[in-house]
Amino acid sequence: MKKALVIENEPLTERIGLLSLKVDQHLCMAFNPGQFLKIGLSDGRFDPLFPRPFTVHSLQKNTLRILYQVVGKGTRALRIIKAGSYVEVLAPLGQPYPKDIEFPLALVGGGVGVAGFGFLLERLSSQRRKETALYYGASKRSDLVRLDYFKSFEVPLRLATEDGSLGFKGYITDLLEKDLKERCFRTIIACGPLPMLKRLKESLKGSGIKLYLSLENFMACGTGFCMGCVLPKRSGGYVHLCKDGPTLLAEEIEL
Amino acid sequence: MTWKVGNLELKTPIIIASGTWGLGDTLLQYLTPQELTYAVGALVTKGLSLEPMSGNPPPRLMETPCGLINSIGLENPGIKTFLEDYYPRLRELKIPLIFNLHGNSEEEFIRLAEILREVGEEAIELNISCPNVKKGGISFSQSPEVVFELIRGVRKVFEGFIAVKLSPVGPVMETALACESAGADALTIANTYPALGIISYEPLRIIRGGLSGPAIKPLTLRLITEVSSRIKLPIIASGGVMSGKDVFDYLLMGASAVQIGTANLIDPWSPIKIYEEIKELLRSYGRLLDKGNT
Ligand SMILES: Cc1cc2nc3c(=O)[nH]c(=O)nc-3n(C[C@H](O)[C@H](O)[C@H](O)COP(=O)(O)OP(=O)(O)OC[C@H]3O[C@@H](n4cnc5c(N)ncnc54)[C@H](O)[C@@H]3O)c2cc1C
Ligand SMILES: Cc1cc2nc3c(=O)[nH]c(=O)nc-3n(C[C@H](O)[C@H](O)[C@H](O)COP(=O)(O)O)c2cc1C
Ligand code: FES
Numbered sequence: 001m002k003k004a005l006v007i008e009n010e011p012l013t014e015r016i017g018l019l020s021l022k023v024d025q026h027l028c029m030a031f032n033p034g035q036f037l038k039i040g041l042s043d044g045r046f047d048p049l050f051p052r053p054f055t056v057h058s059l060q061k062n063t064l065r066i067l068y069q070v071v072g073k074g075t076r077a078l079r080i081i082k083a084g085s086y087v088e089v090l091a092p093l094g095q096p097y098p099k100d101i102e103f104p105l106a107l108v109g110g111g112v113g114v115a116g117f118g119f120l121l122e123r124l125s126s127q128r129r130k131e132t133a134l135y136y137g138a139s140k141r142s143d144l145v146r147l148d149y150f151k152s153f154e155v156p157l158r159l160a161t162e163d164g165s166l167g168f169k170g171y172i173t174d175l176l177e178k179d180l181k182e183r184c185f186r187t188i189i190a191c192g193p194l195p196m197l198k199r200l201k202e203s204l205k206g207s208g209i210k211l212y213l214s215l216e217n218f219m220a221c222g223t224g225f226c227m228g229c230v231l232p233k234r235s236g237g238y239v240h241l242c243k244d245g246p247t248l249l250a251e252e253i254e255l
Numbered sequence: 256m257t258w259k260v261g262n263l264e265l266k267t268p269i270i271i272a273s274g275t276w277g278l279g280d281t282l283l284q285y286l287t288p289q290e291l292t293y294a295v296g297a298l299v300t301k302g303l304s305l306e307p308m309s310g311n312p313p314p315r316l317m318e319t320p321c322g323l324i325n326s327i328g329l330e331n332p333g334i335k336t337f338l339e340d341y342y343p344r345l346r347e348l349k350i351p352l353i354f355n356l357h358g359n360s361e362e363e364f365i366r367l368a369e370i371l372r373e374v375g376e377e378a379i380e381l382n383i384s385c386p387n388v389k390k391g392g393i394s395f396s397q398s399p400e401v402v403f404e405l406i407r408g409v410r411k412v413f414e415g416f417i418a419v420k421l422s423p424v425g426p427v428m429e430t431a432l433a434c435e436s437a438g439a440d441a442l443t444i445a446n447t448y449p450a451l452g453i454i455s456y457e458p459l460r461i462i463r464g465g466l467s468g469p470a471i472k473p474l475t476l477r478l479i480t481e482v483s484s485r486i487k488l489p490i491i492a493s494g495g496v497m498s499g500k501d502v503f504d505y506l507l508m509g510a511s512a513v514q515i516g517t518a519n520l521i522d523p524w525s526p527i528k529i530y531e532e533i534k535e536l537l538r539s540y541g542r543l544l545d546k547g548n549t
Pocket of ligand 2: 226228272274275302323325329355382385420445447466467468469494495496514517518
């Protein structure tokens with residue numbers, strides 16, 4: 001793990017934060033959208049024992065950002081990290097988003113699952129962005145974060161909230177399904193809570209749209225060392241999410 | 256300086272433990288060969304079986320305070336594929352390799368040892384202590400007589416270095432004595448502690464596995480202290496090493512070398528960091544060790 005300086009740790013909502021780290025040029029060059037890093041708090045504590053994995057949300061001019069949601073002790077510790085202090089990082093980990101994306105492309109994010117699409121949009125050419133739409137859902141208006149940032153890419157931004165406080169009222173998957181009656185996408189990449197991903201997989205079966213899912217589970221190493229982060233493959237055996245993923249073709253895995 | 260574990264000579268007392276560096280294919284993404292040869296005395300392979308094993312269904316991991324419960328279930332491609340696809344690159348590192356072996360029966364262990372003899376490999380670690388498989392594994396550790404026969408059998412076909420990796424639970428002392436009288440070269444003490452964790456209530460998700468990490472170090476340190484006071488076989492310590500101090504503690508209480516496991520999962524550079532720390536401690540306190548290391 002290497003030390004990285006915390007430039008800023010901005011609370012966006014009660015539970016969501018935006019952490020900005022300064023990283024060296026070497027790491028900037030090494031990262032591709034879809035990859036992740038693990039972050040440890042470098043104060044020698046053994047609890048939590050393992051650094052936590054986070055997707056790169058943005059990487060511009062040596063500033064790497066992650067969008068995180070507080071769910072347990074690791075992310076609680078992350079929340080109180082102050083600008084000017086250091087965290088330990090190991091990166092880049094995992095495989096980038098697939099190289100052979102066929103456009104038009106829909107990116108579907110539920111909650112902080114939207115994080116990785118920022119970095120992807122940063123790296124897409126303006127031509128490609130014209131053929132891309134971003135679907136972003138959350139439970140309520142205040143949980144739809146970084147909207148100005150996402151708007152800056154000038155892609156169609158389709159929003160949904162469960163309580164209807166902003167955008168479509170309902171799940172983001174409902175909005176997508178509605179749109180699919182009039183719009184056509186050749187590839188969809190989705191990241192979010194497991195029920196959302198299951199629903200998408202189910203509803204897109206037989207549609208001919210290539211569906212990729214960015215998945216998560218508890219990771220000890222993130223490097224392929226422990227063989228712990230497995231998901232069953234449809235063809236038998238297991239994928240190792242940290243090494244083979246985190247983004248996988250939906251039809252190849254059992255959820 | 257060389258470190259002796261019986262007839263095995265190591266450049267440093269740091270060994271990377273079985274199952275905590277995968278099959279070796281991703282190790283060099285995180286460490287250079289130079290870093291490895293500088294800090295690491297030996298590498299113990301993932302547990303290898305005669306036939307491929309796909310391992311246990313998820314969940315395979317759960318973090319506990321200062322520890323990790325794992326239930327990997329010895330996922331491995333089988334010894335043949337390992338030797339064909341992974342071994343050639345590892346051999347180039349010129350770091351002694353110790354093959355961690357998993358058999359369901361004495362015959363399988365013997366066959367595995369024969370295969371390694373045929374490729375000219377000289378060091379094995381018999382895993383009779385994995386808590387995560389239905390057959391073999393820890394069940395051997397319940398009966399010292401079976402372990403005695405097992406080692407005698409393997410010894411007949413394998414002249415090289417034989418370490419036996421013990422479970423920390425069960426008749427540990429009796430098993431250690433059986434290893435000694437059957438002609439093993441060293442004991443690895445110990446594997447993980449059988450443990451259970453509850454991941455969620457609804458749906459109820461439970462993991463049964465082995466506990467590792469800093470939480471277990473005081474337990475394994477005590478075990479090693481007791482075994483080393485009664486048994487002459489060299490001991491390789493394994494359990495919760497996170498720092499140079501942990502290594503020194505084990506050396507002081509009778510270990511000849513020390514394995515790093517869970518620490519490797521946290522940070523691939525752990526062996527190098529820990530080696531730097533132990534060098535420093537040896538300068539200050541090395542005189543306290545009476546190990547006959549040169
Ligand atoms: C590749 C990857 C990328 C990620 N990217 C992001 C991101 O960009 N932003 C973000 O906010 N989060 C992201 N996550 C999720 C994030 O890593 C976790 O939320 C974080 O590790 C939680 O740590 P914690 O200590 O706060 O919570 P924990 O204390 O670890 O608990 C979190 C939850 O997980 C449950 N849990 C614990 N162990 C298991 C287990 N073995 N199986 C199932 N559930 C378990 C707990 O009960 C609890 O509900 C990503 C995860 C992965 C794998
Ligand atoms: C993910 C994981 C996989 C392991 N796989 C093996 C294995 O294949 N064979 C074996 O003998 N021990 C295996 N072990 C046990 C370790 O080699 C080590 O003995 C144990 O974890 C205690 O040391 P530690 O606390 O430093 O990790 C494994 C441990 C972990 C955490
Ligand atoms: S988290 Fe260890 S192999 Fe993926």
